[in-house]
Amino acid sequence: MAGAGYKLFQTGDVLTAAQVNTYLNEQTVMVFANAAARTSALTSVLAEGMVSYLQDTNAVEVYNGSSWVNVGNAGDITEVQAGVGISIASGTGPIPVITNSSTDLITTAGDILYGTAADTVARLGIGTAGQVLKVNSGATAPEWGAASAGGFVGVKCTSSASQTIANNTTTVLTWDGEEFDTDAFHSTVTNTGRITIPAGKAGYYRIFGYVNGDNNATGSRYLMIYKNAVSVAESLLTPSTFYPTNTISTILNLAVSDYVELRYAQSSGTSQSAFTQGVYGTFQATYLGA
Amino acid sequence: MEIKNQIIETYPELTNEDFDHRFGTIELADDSDGLGVYVSKWDYDKPIPEGLTLGKPSA
Numbered sequence: 001m002a003g004a005g006y007k008l009f010q011t012g013d014v015l016t017a018a019q020v021n022t023y024l025n026e027q028t029v030m031v032f033a034n035a036a037a038r039t040s041a042l043t044s045v046l047a048e049g050m051v052s053y054l055q056d057t058n059a060v061e062v063y064n065g066s067s068w069v070n071v072g073n074a075g076d077i078t079e080v081q082a083g084v085g086i087s088i089a090s091g092t093g094p095i096p097v098i099t100n101s102s103t104d105l106i107t108t109a110g111d112i113l114y115g116t117a118a119d120t121v122a123r124l125g126i127g128t129a130g131q132v133l134k135v136n137s138g139a140t141a142p143e144w145g146a147a148s149a150g151g152f153v154g155v156k157c158t159s160s161a162s163q164t165i166a167n168n169t170t171t172v173l174t175w176d177g178e179e180f181d182t183d184a185f186h187s188t189v190t191n192t193g194r195i196t197i198p199a200g201k202a203g204y205y206r207i208f209g210y211v212n213g214d215n216n217a218t219g220s221r222y223l224m225i226y227k228n229a230v231s232v233a234e235s236l237l238t239p240s241t242f243y244p245t246n247t248i249s250t251i252l253n254l255a256v257s258d259y260v261e262l263r264y265a266q267s268s269g270t271s272q273s274a275f276t277q278g279v280y281g282t283f284q285a286t287y288l289g290a
Numbered sequence: 291m292e293i294k295n296q297i298i299e300t301y302p303e304l305t306n307e308d309f310d311h312r313f314g315t316i317e318l319a320d321d322s323d324g325l326g327v328y329v330s331k332w333d334y335d336k337p338i339p340e341g342l343t344l345g346k347p348s349a
Contacts, residue, residue: 163322166318166320166327167294167306167309168294168306168309168310168311168314168317168318169294169318169319169320169327170311170317170318170319170320170330171319171320171322172320172321172322172323173322174322191323192322193321193322193323219306219310220310220311220312222311222312224311234311234312236312263319265311267306267307267309267310267311269306
């Protein structure tokens with residue numbers, strides 16, 4: 001029976017039928033047309049360890065004592081298929097040849113591959129020295145381009161005339177001009193006293209202003225920065241008779257639509273001029289960063 | 291009549307210092323928006339004079 005192992009025959013030994021069956025018939029790879037033919041032939045002699053080859057399925061199977069099972073383990077790779085960027089030759093074997101075909105697109109050192117659609121790639125040649133990788137204007141593909149310069153962001157408000165400040169009346173200083181205004185922080189038409197943070201520009205700002213006062217030494221002079229109509233910084237000056245000048249500066253964290261104003265107050269007992277025109281006064285905001 | 295004069299007429303004991311921005315109990319403000327002067331602070335221990343209100347008048 002199968003499993004008898006190996007017998008070394010000597011010269012002159014008599015070969016019995018049992019030995020032929022045991023050491024030859026039952027311990028070879030038996031070839032059958034199909035499983036039915038195998039069952040018919042081995043019904044009475046079936047034994048664990050028998051091996052057969054079925055011609056209809058090209059399967060080599062072993063009898064494990066209760067059933068015929070494939071010699072190969074379930075889950076073994078039987079075929080390799082091509083995919084995006086992968087080409088295959090002899091996919092079902094015996095030895096598949098796998099090629100990374102996407103690399104065929106690369107022609108030059110520094111090339112980059114990127115997707116242009118589902119399952120599609122394209123080549124982007126290397127840029128020039130100093131360029132950075134960006135998204136194109138249509139936001140559809142990467143491209144090489146010049147790095148954005150870290151340009152100045154801010155506003156400097158100016159005035160063409162002085163402003164009369166009533167005694168003991170905290171007054172918003174207004175500005176009818178701009179020396180520069182990179183992002184429409186200020187309007188010379190509406191709310192001309194305000195610097196307002198535009199969309200996309202929230203962050204930390206240096207707010208600065210100064211104003212010359214009248215030649216009057218009575219009372220006090222206040223220059224204040226207001227954020228959204230609330231005082232956040234104040235400069236108090238005991239005036240002299242020589243153009244008392246208030247200066248104020250602070251850093252504020254401002255959100256989009258926040259606004260700042262420069263307000264002035266004086267307690268001289270009479271109206272006083274706030275010289276905001278020309279070089280005598282200004283109101284500025286400088287963006288420091290997010 | 292100016293607001294300040296109206297207040298002084300009601301409370302003649304008030305002085306210029308009472309209207310000082312930082313140290314006074316009363317503050318007047320002008321937002322330079324054409325709506326004029328209004329009472330922006332009233333910490334005085336007597337009520338705001340009749341006819342005046344605290345805060346900026348509506349447009």
